[in-house]
Amino acid sequence: EAGVAQSPRYKIIEKRQSVAFWCNPISGHATLYWYQQILGQGPKLLIQFQNNGVVDDSQLPKDRFSAERLKGVDSTLKIQPAKLEDSAVYLCASSLDIVSAYEQYFGPGTRLTVT
């Protein structure tokens, strides 16, 4: 069974530029999560989707971050414009459904460096 796929694996941009990350969850998983992991910290949930609907985006900085999951499968997270403090690893995870949210499977992450 294929795992959670993310791309790109690494990205370096200058502040005020925009960037987009892509995630393809495990086939059949209805719930998708985006986390931000700043160096030296644990992951922090940014947004959670159930199919193509948003369940929780309370910690998403909506002035610069946006995410979509239009067809309920893959998802894109965008930052526009980026700030230095956005440098982090962005992890995507998926679970079968919201009831089994405890069993989340994580992708390899995208490491973003903002200079």
Added chain:
Amino acid sequence: AQKITQTQPGMFVQEKEAVTLDCTYDTSDQSYGLFWYKQPSSGEMIFLIYQGSYDEQNATEGRYSLNFQKARKSANLVISASQLGDSAMYFCAMREGIQGAQKLVFGQGTRLTINP
């Protein structure tokens, strides 16, 4: 307020020894779940073990066991017979929120290094 506290930034252990990684949590919910994840240098978060708040027995998965002390609000991870491949970051996490909108809250992590 910190909901998950991992007080050990780093741990160094000799190969084949057992190691305990500490985790304390704070919640007023009656129903919650506690998790441990391993994050090797590759960056992927690997699920290790889960303990539900109503589970009476401590969870075990192979060499991993969770020492759950509900009254003390602690959920320590015990790795028996450590191996070089166990070197990684370890995160304790708690599931919180109402059913249908639950999320994981992670601690700061502990970096475990296994010495040969």
